[in-house]
Structures are given as structure tokens and as C-alpha cells.
Amino acid sequence: MTPADLDKRAELTVWPKRAPGRSARARPFATLREALAVAVQAIEAEDAQPWIITEAGDILSPGWIRANSQSHALQ
Structure with missing residues (x-):
């Protein structure tokens, strides 16, 4: 991964660890940097x-x- 990759689009999917049915929430982001911040x-x-x-x-x-x-x- 290069620093330039941080400014490209990404999609974040958050899976709950212990929720019944394990439904996921997916969301597109304008940059990988933003997706990483929300993931953390x-x-x-x-x-x-x-x-x-x-x-x-x-x-x-x-x-x-x-x-x-x-x-x-x-960062």
C-alpha cells in the first residue's frame, strides 16, 4: 500500500462480532483514510x-x- 492509496475510494463493511443474525453495515467512502478512521x-x-x-x-x-x-x- 502506498500513501497515494489513502486518497482513493474504499468501502467499509462492519460486521458485529456477537449479534444474532450477524447483519453487516456497508458504506462507501471517498478515501481509504476516512474508511480507516471509521473502522478504528x-x-x-x-x-x-x-x-x-x-x-x-x-x-x-x-x-x-x-x-x-x-x-x-x-495518517
């Missing part, structure tokens, strides 16, 4: 598993999002 908030605020699909087709897992949420390269 979902992890911190609720029992959630966010997944991001980038404009290039990369799939960012909850583990990747957690591991890279403090990276200065993503």
Missing part, C-alpha cells in the same frame, strides 16, 4: 469486525486494521 472507531466503540475493500481491490482485515491503525504512514 468501530473497533474501539463496539464489538465489531470492520473489513475494508480498497479501490484497487485489496481487502483489509480487522487484524490488519488494528495492526496498522497507529501507523504514521496511514
